[in-house]
Amino acid sequence: GESVGLHLPTLSVQEGDNSIINCAYSNSASDYFIWYKQESGKGPQFIIDIRSNMDKRQGQRVTVLLNKTVKHLSLQIAATQPGDSAVYFCAEKDNAGNMLTFGGGTRLMVKP
Amino acid sequence: DTGVSQDPRHKITKRGQNVTFRCDPISEHNRLYWYRQTLGQGPEFLTYFQNEAQLEKSRLLSDRFSAERPKGSFSTLEIQRTEQGDSAMYLCASSSRNMNTEAFFGQGTRLTVV
Numbered sequence: 001g002e003s004v005g006l007h008l009p010t011l012s013v014q015e016g017d018n019s020i021i022n023c024a025y026s027n028s029a030s031d032y033f034i035w036y037k038q039e040s041g042k043g044p045q046f047i048i049d050i051r052s053n054m055d056k057r058q059g060q061r062v063t064v065l066l067n068k069t070v071k072h073l074s075l076q077i078a079a080t081q082p083g084d085s086a087v088y089f090c091a092e093k094d095n096a097g098n099m100l101t102f103g104g105g106t107r108l109m110v111k112p
Numbered sequence: 113d114t115g116v117s118q119d120p121r122h123k124i125t126k127r128g129q130n131v132t133f134r135c136d137p138i139s140e141h142n143r144l145y146w147y148r149q150t151l152g153q154g155p156e157f158l159t160y161f162q163n164e165a166q167l168e169k170s171r172l173l174s175d176r177f178s179a180e181r182p183k184g185s186f187s188t189l190e191i192q193r194t195e196q197g198d199s200a201m202y203l204c205a206s207s208s209r210n211m212n213t214e215a216f217f218g219q220g221t222r223l224t225v226v
Contacts (some may be wrong), residue, residue, distance in 0.1 A: 034214055043203050043217035044155065073165075089154050098168055100205075100215060101143065102154030 012109045014038075021078040021106045023090035028071060030092040034100065035064060035075045036074070037086045044089060085110045114138060116218035118204050124224045125194055132190045134222045136205030144187050145215060146179055149202040155203055155217075161187060162209070194225045 013019045023065045024035070031052040036044035050064045050073075058063050062078040073090050087107050091100040117136040125131050137144045142163050147155035157178065159169045163184040172178070174192075181187040190200055201222050205215040 017194060027163050036217075041222075043118075043219045043221075045203075046214045046216060071216075091154070097155040098173075104116070104152070104154055 005095075009104070010107045010109065012111060013080050014111050015080060015082060017078045018109075019075075019084070019108060021077075021088050021090075021108065022074045023103060025071050025072040025073060025090070025092050025103075027092060027094070027101070028068075029095045030101075030104055031095050033064070033066065033073055034091045034093070035062075035073075036089045036091060036102075037084075038089065038105070039086045051063075079103040080108075080110050082110050082112060083109060115160075116204055116206050118221050120221055121219060122154075122224075124226060125164035127225055128193055129193055130190065130192045132188050133202055133223075133224060134186060134205075135206075135218060136186045137203030137204070138216060139185075141206035141209065141216075142209050143207045143215075144181060144183065145205040145207075146187070146189050146197045147205065148173070149185060149201040149203055150218070151179050158189075158202055168187045191223075194223075196225045199223055 034049045035047040037047050038044045046061050048059045048064050050066050061078045065074045087105040089102050089105045091102045114161050116156045119134045144159040146158040157171050158178050159172055161181040162180050175194045179189045201220040203217050203220045205217045207215040
């Protein structure tokens, strides 16, 4: 079936560097995507979203890029901080807008 | 705090017992979702409500799982005759009626079946 997945299970970066977390999705009919951050023992926390009619969206220190041609999504975190250490999930919403499908997550580790 | 609230945060139960979890969504949100998350995996969709109507329940893991939202506000998820494989984090999320708006998650209920 259709699924959302991530390329790298663990990403280690130096504090202050930029981080890029990648995600591949397979449902070409999905039209809405969200990045979530999940810290240990907590629920997923919304970071940023993007609709399929956009290629790029920026938030505070975060940017999401969407490449519909290759069905690829990325999350860029500028000036990564220790508080950014967490597991990051991309999720897609089906075109009926009824549920989110998550991938397996990427763990981001920030080295001081 | 007006976010999504889940109770209890942790539940330890013996195999074969029934458990019930509660979720209070963000007050103006009429959509409510239940997800299950096992260690190292992304959340897995179980069911969702729009107001009091349960519009999707085919993803519930077995007939031991059931959910209700009787007044369109809080929701409960019940697992009957729990099994060790039911041990997981159970997450609730809510969103507004708009099709493409973010879903906000609660902190989850961690279930351990011993």
